[in-house]
Amino acid sequence: MSLSDSSQNVLSSPEVKISFCVNAQQLQLSIDPFATLADLLRDSLQLTGTKIGCEAGDCGACTVLLDGKQVCSCLVPAAQCDGREVTTIESGSASTLRDENLSAEQARQKRILELLQQTFHVCGAAQCGICTPGMLMSAMDLLLVNSNPDRREVEDAIGGTLCRCTGYIKIVDAVLAASELLAAGKCHAAGYKPAESVLADTGAKQNLKIVGLPVPRVDGWPKLDGSERYGADKAPADALWLRLVRAPYAHAVFELGSFDPLISRFPGLVRVLSAEDVPGHNGFGIYPDIKDQPVFAAGRVLYRGEPVLALVGEKSVVESISESDLPITYTPLPELDTMDKALADGAMRLHENRKDNILINGRVKKGDSSVFDRDDILSASGSWQTAFVEHAYIEPEAGFARRVGDRIEVTASTQAPQMDLEEVANVLGVAHDAVRIIPSACGGGFGGKLDVSIQPALAVAAWVLGQPVRTVLSRIESMCSSTKRHPASIRATAVASREGDLLGYRLNGDFNTGAYASWGPTVAGRVPAHCCGPYKVDNVFCETRAIHTHAPPSGAFRGFGTPQAAIARELLYDQLADAAGLDRLQFRYRNAFRAGDTTPTGQTLNASCGLAECLDALRDDWHTMRQECDEHNAAAKAERNGGPSGQLLKGAGIACMWYGCGNTALSNPSTMRVELAADGRIIFYNGAVDIGQGSTTVLLQICAEALGLPIDEFNLVLGDTDLTEDAGKTSASRQTFVSGKAAQLAGEDLRHQLLGFLGANTDAKLSVDRKQGELVASMELSELRKPLAQLPSVTNTRGAEVIAEGVGCFDPPITALDENGQGKAYATYAFAAQICQVDIDLRFGRIRPRRFVAAHDVGRAVNPQLIEGQIHGGIMQGLGMALMEEYVPGRTENLHDYLIPSAGDVPHIDIKIIESPEPLGPYGAKGVGEPALVPTPAAILSAIRDATGIVIDRVPVIPSRMHAELRRAGF
């Protein structure tokens, strides 16, 4: 390349020419040699199918093939691409190149990728889809050289690519399925269509009874061919770049100087924004009355990474500006980095109006507290500590905002468009109808994208400047500033009769809510309601507090505090079971809630109470697991001093959970619409955001069955707040239950109207004959038809003329809780029990879960494949929380110091789906998203105790902690 000739000259030019081949097309480009291949693909070639997750080689989302080998495109200098061949996700089904324009090798590569895309689709290997292009590239790298890999070889090949949603199982299944098809020579058909999958077609798309079928994601294909647009994948061409300047201190006051010198010194820097530029209220937060988190800190920062300024302008310019260039003078102050320090006498307050740094107290009191003092009972007590846990969605926060007249539009990755709308309106000081939120595809959320992140700053910048503004957070920024799972400090006591009947449960829990409120009140409220678990306990006393510290805000994370509380409870119940001489599963079965029982909040469970069935489904596996562990451990003990196999212990663990679907004792409505448009199209308006869990598919299945039309007939309008109604946030395992019910009601409403137009019976089969332009109702022996043009016309909710509109609204029936936490906290509860077998090596203290069996009562499995995906992913997140994940501000703010499970850490998982129908739910369904994770850490700790007798009191149990415990216990 030209650079090689210039070595004797002074400097290279800022841009150099390279010639390289991308997806079989030869290109010549002028490039910045320091740019990465990922930037080159995304920014210069608009090949945004390649995703950027960490820019450090830690996640593999940006994986492409370079000369046929997988590489992280974020680590390849553009200059090194000269003369090379690059293959991206866009070379698969999205490629417009025909075989005759490809070399034989290129054609082979394309077929392998297409095959993988199909098997990923059919196997449900893509959830949020952000890792999928990288995963497909890693898998392609393998199949190019090994067409018959085993499971381990697949794991090795994809080991450098992280997925936070799927637990990897369906990904490995899909790669193996592709290799089998490859071996069978079944990839000859070039130019296939996704619908013509070479795998077994479920036939689901034409089926009218579609609830209960494993329909592949209806929004799945764009995630597989690289065409899906996430937060970082699009923005107006004239968008300015916004960079947040973040405080390097956890606690400091600061003063700002004039920005004018900065702006004149850096041409291309258009504007510097600070707190005083926020037109409305400089604060946001989940609760309407607690908008305490500033868009830009006003003179004081309360956590490391808090935004102080925004630099807006040309990207290269704003990114070149150093801390030392900026007119910020910090005065660092002492930080309260633990709850103990924040609660200490005389501690300074983070927020003036929050005494003792307590944000809120939560409480449930029921029964007689003297039960704990009885001496004819069994009692177990303990205390536990858990860590900050990072969501680690592979897509960092990204998006853009633009001002359209007197309105603002924000396109970003989110779980809660309606809440974003309210936050943006508040921050700008404009009416709600002046704000439009257009969710991009969401590359993983898990609760972390419920709070706004970049949206307020983007909106302020676009509003003030009148020009579109975009930003993409780096991994480090995302990790240091986004919400976390609350670290918990829990003390608990459980008591039971000598026969093993639970009598009382007491818990005191402090939850580290970080610098701002976020979801702290929710955690403090949800934990008491769930604390004693899905068991009949008459005397329950639970007090929780959310405590402020100088740390990033703790927010919502899959389970809202209940996974932490489950650890304490399930380990105590294990001890009571042992003391009562009962098998641990049997102890739980004996105490499990059944329909008719009353919860600690005084609510009677009328139906859909399937825990006993879950436990029954696990019984055989449980006894096998226990027996295997006992036999192994007996042999290991005999050999402890005799050989390496004596260095391994096995344990069987069990834990149960229940989880209230939807808000705790708060209204939580969802509205869905479906219409027959004047042109005969069926349009489903769904404001729920699919963050990978599959609500777009599930809600469509429900609506389609209710309306009585196949899902292929539907056109979808998703998420946009100008076009869809408020479906509430994607949180609290509520979309299937709440929005699903709304979708069912909407479908039934439209069906009722359409049948009425034709005078047809309720059991008639509806269809729209578009060729004839007629609405049709078919009965067994007759058929009724009417031209669409002769049908009535109505104005729909959004003011358009349509033939008919069906609207469904569902707000789960709950009541407010009194001062003792008594009331109907949730309309329905999901139940689950998980058992697991773990290996513990005594030499190193490593804990390796080998097998899980998970039984989940989901009411009704609307889409079993998606449910399995949730359970796999939930268990893997729970495994991470138990064994490896600990966010330490300033220390583990990247994905090589903060470890999430990789493809090699996955146990075998068997799933038992239990269907105890919920009368309120759509076709009996309730939620599963969070329940999948809630019992997992507890089950792992239960297994550790089984193997070693050690009650672990702190997670994550990294090897060094387990090893110290083992030594303390005399191993």
Next chain:
Amino acid sequence: MQQNTGFAAYFRPDKLEDSLELLSRQSLRVVAGATDIYPARVAHRAWANPQLESWLDISAISSLQGITTTATGWRLGALVTWSDLLAADLPPCFNALKAAAREVGGLQIQNRATVAGNLCNASPAADGVPPLLCLDAQVELASAGGKRVIPLAEFILGNRQTMRRSDELLTAIIVPSPGSTALAGNSLDSRFFKLGARKYLVISIVMAAGLVQWDENKNLVDCRFSIGSCSPVAQRLTAFENDLAGLNLDDMARGSLAVAELVTLDHIEFLSPIDDVRADAIYRRNAAVACLQELLESHVSFYRASVS
């Protein structure tokens, strides 16, 4: 002020002489696989401390590629990646280095990162160092003024510090043959053990490498062990090696207890492990002993199986 108005230079010569000439005239960041440099840039940028440095990209210098056999051993060019190493036909003394190669990042990293870069980056947790210490590897440093060859054990001075002068380029890793018998058969065995908190993509908590040779009388005639991530620079365990020297396989009690007991905390006492997010120092000490036990046990059982 200069840093904001000027721009950094990106040099990518295809001749070694040109590289050395450039290095002799200015300070340049040497780049090959670039797997360490971009993450560092990203971290600087996130905390508003962008770095503007000029780079010397050596990836186009074909003379730095490849693994060659020499009269006295092997020569790994500075551009040899972990994947190149894994694909190369090398004798068992390289098994430990190959095992380490399989655990460097993911395949994406192995396909790009160079073994030489791993040495120059000089992380205390550099996966390549313990196996190369067991191989008594040397590094070849070239400058416009000439070449020098330094033992690896001396080359790395500390955390992120090496003896490479700013006008020098590490051009090759030189591995001397570990003795004539080594190439003949399975009396030589080399192994690597990496302890991490997850399976893939993991920075070691502790790691160990071993290389042993047995003579025809089942005597241990050569043994070399090293430990990484327990000191600023990975270390050979000379005292341990001396204690093991001359041991006879048949003299060892059957069962691994005796083997495991050959390793004591005293052997690693000179190391200086630290407390960090991955583990505490006490654990690292114990784990270092356990790593050595694992290694020694597998060396012995492998050899026992081969002679029985």
